[in-house]
Structures are given as C-alpha cells and as structure tokens.
Amino acid sequence: MSNDNKMLSNKAYDKYKRNPEARAFYRSAAWQKVRLIILQRDNYLCQECFKKDRLTIANIVHHIEPLLDNWDKGLEEDNLESICESCHNKEHPEKGSRKKEVKQSKVRIHKPKTNRAIV
Numbered sequence: 001m002s003n004d005n006k007m008l009s010n011k012a013y014d015k016y017k018r019n020p021e022a023r024a025f026y027r028s029a030a031w032q033k034v035r036l037i038i039l040q041r042d043n044y045l046c047q048e049c050f051k052k053d054r055l056t057i058a059n060i061v062h063h064i065e066p067l068l069d070n071w072d073k074g075l076e077e078d079n080l081e082s083i084c085e086s087c088h089n090k091e092h093p094e095k096g097s098r099k100k101e102v103k104q105s106k107v108r109i110h111k112p113k114t115n116r117a118i119v
C-alpha cells in the first residue's frame with residue numbers, strides 16, 4: 001500500500017482503482033488467459049519499444065481502447081498489446097508518472113492566466 005495513492009486526485013487513476021468491475025476483470029481467469037496469449041503473441045516484448053527498435057521485456061498487457069470505455073473489447077486480442085512498464089506509464093500519463101516528473105509535467109494550465117484583459 002502506498003500512501004501517495006490518496007494524493008492523486010486523478011480521475012482516470014481512481015476510476016480503475018475504485019471500480020470493482022475493473023478489479024474483478026483483472027482478476028478473472030478469462031483475462032489471465034488472454035493476457036498470456038497476448039504476451040506470447042508478442043514474444044514477451046514491449047510493442048511500443050519494438051516500434052523504436054528496442055527490445056524490452058513486456059510485463060503488462062495494455063488495452064489500446066481503455067477497458068472502462070469499451071468493455072466489449074476487454075478481451076479482444078486486437079485491442080491488446082504487450083508493453084513494458086515505462087511505456088505503459090506513457091500510455092497512461094494520468095496515473096503513470098507519479099514517481100519523478102509528476103510536478104512539472106502534470107500541471108497543465110487550461111485557464112489562460114495572461115488574458116485578464118479579456119475580462
């Protein structure tokens with residue numbers, strides 16, 4: 001258990017953490033099975049690294065279309081790819097980068113702060 005979970009006020013992250021269906025999904029035998037199929041299909045190599053000519057062991061099977069957006073594709077092989085942890089963090093910037101670059105890269109200012117004149 002890490003304490004910093006609470007500090008992530010992040011919707012996408014919490015969405016999975018709190019979603020009992022998602023948790024059940026990841027624990028299901030069906031998922032475990034498909035997961036292995038995908039890893040074997042991809043030779044246990046990270047497909048994102050592979051595109052960049054790097055060979056990295058994949059330890060995560062990633063949903064290209066997010067599970068919560070598309071349950072139908074949850075077990076669809078075309079929607080799954082093997083990926084390494086660091087690439088996975090890039091695929092999910094909302095939950096990934098809390099270790100290092102959280103502070104800088106996560107702060108996105110949507111409100112234009114220099115536009116006071118408009119008011």
Ligand SMILES: [Zn+2]
Nearest residue numbers: 046049084087
């Ligand atoms: Zn990778």
Ligand SMILES: [Zn+2]
Nearest residue numbers: 062063088091
């Ligand atoms: Zn993912």
